[in-house]
Amino acid sequence: MMLGEDCYCVIMAGGLGTRLWPLSRKGQPKQFIDFLGDGSTLLKRAYYQCACKLFRQENIFVATNIEYCQEVSDQLPDMDPRQIIREPAIRGTAPCTIMTAMNIETLNPNAKVLMLPSDLLIGCDDNFMRSIQRGMDFVANNDELLTVGIVPTHPETRFGYIQADFSLQKEQMGKVRTFTEKPSIEFARVFVESGEFYWNSGMLMWNVKAMKETAKHWLPEIYYQFEELYSRYRTRDERRKPLYSLYEALPHISIDYAILEKADNIYMLQGDFSWHDVENWDLLYQVSKKDDSGNAVSAANKLIHGSSRCLIVENNNRKLIVADGLEDYVVVDTDDVLIICRKGDENTFKTYVSEAQAQYGEQFT
Numbered sequence: 001m002m003l004g005e006d007c008y009c010v011i012m013a014g015g016l017g018t019r020l021w022p023l024s025r026k027g028q029p030k031q032f033i034d035f036l037g038d039g040s041t042l043l044k045r046a047y048y049q050c051a052c053k054l055f056r057q058e059n060i061f062v063a064t065n066i067e068y069c070q071e072v073s074d075q076l077p078d079m080d081p082r083q084i085i086r087e088p089a090i091r092g093t094a095p096c097t098i099m100t101a102m103n104i105e106t107l108n109p110n111a112k113v114l115m116l117p118s119d120l121l122i123g124c125d126d127n128f129m130r131s132i133q134r135g136m137d138f139v140a141n142n143d144e145l146l147t148v149g150i151v152p153t154h155p156e157t158r159f160g161y162i163q164a165d166f167s168l169q170k171e172q173m174g175k176v177r178t179f180t181e182k183p184s185i186e187f188a189r190v191f192v193e194s195g196e197f198y199w200n201s202g203m204l205m206w207n208v209k210a211m212k213e214t215a216k217h218w219l220p221e222i223y224y225q226f227e228e229l230y231s232r233y234r235t236r237d238e239r240r241k242p243l244y245s246l247y248e249a250l251p252h253i254s255i256d257y258a259i260l261e262k263a264d265n266i267y268m269l270q271g272d273f274s275w276h277d278v279e280n281w282d283l284l285y286q287v288s289k290k291d292d293s294g295n296a297v298s299a300a301n302k303l304i305h306g307s308s309r310c311l312i313v314e315n316n317n318r319k320l321i322v323a324d325g326l327e328d329y330v331v332v333d334t335d336d337v338l339i340i341c342r343k344g345d346e347n348t349f350k351t352y353v354s355e356a357q358a359q360y361g362e363q364f365t
Contacts (some may be wrong), residue, residue, distance in 0.1 A: 021353050030279075094222065120278070147176060151199075157188050
């Protein structure tokens, strides 16, 4: 199944992934790492296993920080470097999305776009492809923004939720009523029991006109700066220097907060496919292969005794890992950092990163 020439995919690959420290670093964040030990990084999975099954190769782009452009080219040698959308600074998903819309409009003003986060593990099967095709058909015919919601299997406090009203549906897409970011366990239970809430997959579909008009209304101070720049400078080379200056002066803001939580033209597609977010070690543990004791160990040389439900990662396969008497632990061993702690709050690792920076500067981050 291959979508038409007006359909584009932009893989979002600019995050830092501090919750997966110390394996995910500023110099090599999580999207470039082979977490499952099968030779395929998160970026490669998003590109080869998902995007390439649906979109023409010339219509697939990667949006990433300028520092990671060479890494993207190294991991995706089939991609033309001109298809890398460079973020001059880390400013969140809202500026990146507006810049992406402007970029793609210069190529095709009739473009329909899927924005696909690179930190997901998606079952890119027939169900996924049919869902994306339905979504792209919807945004081709409607000037709405389309999110993708996943039916929750349990109360989860680590995901955002979308409340969708299918009594107000349009072409079988539910009208989005609310977004809730990482609720308490009590609210998560209510959400799941209500049947009206879905996990926010992070995927977003839109046509260029709809995205530009929505951004103009809700983020005019950012939108008009991009519009003026793209109107004045017609080529990529002409835009480069003024674009970098503009981008670095922008505020850091997410598209969820700036637009999706406020706009009234947001709809949701129910995604009937396998979906896993792997933004922290506990979530990675859930999707990893485990032994009979529930241990997920990605070390070639290991001796595991009396241990259960542990995640043990040794990324170089040079050491012998011995674990004895551990239960519900995360052990991550890199060249310069060793973590041994209990599984739990995802913010723990962000705290470790902050403490390491405060005490040792950039040495270990």
